Amino acid sequence: MLDDGEVDIIVTTVSEITPNTQFEPLLEEELYITLNDTHPLAHHDQISIKALYDEKFILLKQNYVLREQIDELFKHFDFVPEINFEGDETITIAAFISSGLGISILPHLRNIQIANLKQIPISDYVANRKIGLCYKTKNQSVPIINQTRKSLIDYFQSVK
Numbered sequence: 001m002l003d004d005g006e007v008d009i010i011v012t013t014v015s016e017i018t019p020n021t022q023f024e025p026l027l028e029e030e031l032y033i034t035l036n037d038t039h040p041l042a043h044h045d046q047i048s049i050k051a052l053y054d055e056k057f058i059l060l061k062q063n064y065v066l067r068e069q070i071d072e073l074f075k076h077f078d079f080v081p082e083i084n085f086e087g088d089e090t091i092t093i094a095a096f097i098s099s100g101l102g103i104s105i106l107p108h109l110r111n112i113q114i115a116n117l118k119q120i121p122i123s124d125y126v127a128n129r130k131i132g133l134c135y136k137t138k139n140q141s142v143p144i145i146n147q148t149r150k151s152l153i154d155y156f157q158s159v160k
Helices: 065-076 088-096 144-156
Strands: 011-012 023-038 056-059 082-087 104-107 117-121 129-137
Touching: 011 065, 011 117, 011 144, 023 088, 023 144, 056 088, 056 104, 065 104, 065 129, 082 088, 088 104, 088 117, 129 144
Parallel strands: 056 082
Antiparallel strands: 011 129, 023 104, 023 117, 023 129
8 A cells, every 4th residue: 555655654563664665663562372361371470382382373364464473483483383263353363262262472452352361471482563654765754744753653652
């Protein structure tokens, strides 16, 4: 959408920046092992990826940046997870986890109200995702884009 001129500025997680785009981070979110609160691992303060080798996963479908990051994490451990379900939305994945259908690796679900979920830090891997502004380099001096950029940066700095 950005490359074809459909939009001028986007808030996104970015996996690849092109020479024609700028990316400015707004926030960084830690990723957590997300499971049902009755799961045997739910009482742990931290969980290693190796402890998940026999688990069934619920993940985003391919072509989502978060899925790419999780796949990289698995690759780091030479781990091919058993995937029970793939979805398009974090809320759907969280609902399936709440029902006890598997586990996942997700950002903090601070504004999602679903019962029976527990999120636990990963002990043996630094997993996070960056969310930021992406815009075409040639447009950074356009007043409306520059003002939008500044407003969003100011907002996210104020809520940190």
